[in-house]
Amino acid sequence: MSVGNIFAPKPGRFGVLPNLLVGRCAAAIGNTTTTIYNFGGHPSIAVVSKIVTSAGTVPASTGGTILAVVQKYDASADAAVALTAATIDLEALTAHEGTAVALLTTLTDEQKTLDAGDTLRLVVTTTSTVTTAAVDLVVNFELLVQE
Numbered sequence: 001m002s003v004g005n006i007f008a009p010k011p012g013r014f015g016v017l018p019n020l021l022v023g024r025c026a027a028a029i030g031n032t033t034t035t036i037y038n039f040g041g042h043p044s045i046a047v048v049s050k051i052v053t054s055a056g057t058v059p060a061s062t063g064g065t066i067l068a069v070v071q072k073y074d075a076s077a078d079a080a081v082a083l084t085a086a087t088i089d090l091e092a093l094t095a096h097e098g099t100a101v102a103l104l105t106t107l108t109d110e111q112k113t114l115d116a117g118d119t120l121r122l123v124v125t126t127t128s129t130v131t132t133a134a135v136d137l138v139v140n141f142e143l144l145v146q147e
Contacts (some may be wrong), residue, residue: 017145019046025122025137029059029066029090031129038073039139041119046143048072048083048112048120051101056136058093064128066090070101070139075117083107083120090124090134098140114143 023039051070059066069086073079084101093099103112114120122139 018049019143019145021120021141021143023120023122023139023141025124025134025139028133029124029126029130029137032064032126035124035126037122037124037139039120039122039141041117042114042143042145045116045146046114047109047146048103048114048141049144050142051084051103052098052140053088053090053093053101053122054096054098054136054138054140055090055093055134056096057132057134058095059090059130059134059137060132061091061126061128062131064126066124066126066130068122068124071121071123072111072114073119073121075119076115080121080123081111083112086125090137101139113146 025037029035067086068088068090069082070084071080071082074081083103088101120141
């Protein structure tokens with residue numbers, strides 16, 4: 001292996017710097033409600049490329065559901081944009097394993113781009129009582145920094 005060929009970006013990723021934004025859900029998921037976890041943003045213009053979620057202890061409920069959606073809060077529009085379907089089943093996660101979360105295929109480049117003031121968040125909705133609390137629930141975002 002030649003020392004000069006250790007790293008080369010894949011086609012389509014030239015001119016960007018991959019960066020990881022990690023969001024940890026520190027507060028408990030509420031019972032029969034919506035809980036929002038805000039993970040902040042990025043100081044430079046960046047595009048959301050990939051999302052992975054994991055939990056040390058997977059949350060569980062009594063006969064209901066614990067579903068999540070990843071959103072970008074667009075500061076200029078003062079509105080949230082869904083980046084994933086609202087069907088991320090947190091109860092279906094496997095403890096200590098990362099699970100890739102697919103971005104919506106209908107997203108525009110603008111919707112995937114984080115500008116100054118934009119933030120990323122996880123919105124969790126439960127339909128019953130949470131019987132097992134999530135421990136170390138984390139969402140990792142791969143951002144492609146443009147500037």
